[in-house]
Amino acid sequence: MKQDIVVKFVEAINNQNLSLIIDMMSEDFYFIDTYGNKENKEQMKIGWQGYFNWFPDYLIEIYDYIESDKFSIINYRKSKCFIFGKQRKILRVSRLLESNN
Numbered sequence: 001m002k003q004d005i006v007v008k009f010v011e012a013i014n015n016q017n018l019s020l021i022i023d024m025m026s027e028d029f030y031f032i033d034t035y036g037n038k039e040n041k042e043q044m045k046i047g048w049q050g051y052f053n054w055f056p057d058y059l060i061e062i063y064d065y066i067e068s069d070k071f072s073i074i075n076y077r078k079s080k081c082f083i084f085g086k087q088r089k090i091l092r093v094s095r096l097l098e099s100n101n
Contacts, residue, residue: 002072003065010060010074016052018045 005024012020022045029041039047052058057079064075 002067006065006072006074007062010062010076014059016056016058018048018052021048 009021009024011017012024022041025041025044027041029044031039031044031047033039059079061077061079062074063077066073066075
């Protein structure tokens with residue numbers, strides 16, 4: 001059952017469905033960035049829209065899913081192109097969380 005929710009959330013991101021992304025976040029949700037800054041659900045509306053503006057082709061591909069009573073984990077690859085000003089600069093970014101080594 002959790003897997004359906006996780007997949008629905010990833011699909012909302014891949015479709016850039018901002019209203020569904022926000023609706024799926026709990027009211028006590030917060031995002032912590034690399035620097036320790038916290039953003040709440042309301043702030044994430046602006047954050048997600050800005051992210052989609054920068055990376056209009058952002059895509060998450062799920063490779064594996066693990067679930068327990070307390071957590072869910074996805075192994076995934078993401079890809080995106082960065083739009084900088086009027087000039088399009090392509091920065092291909094991919095990451096697979098689980099090493100194949």
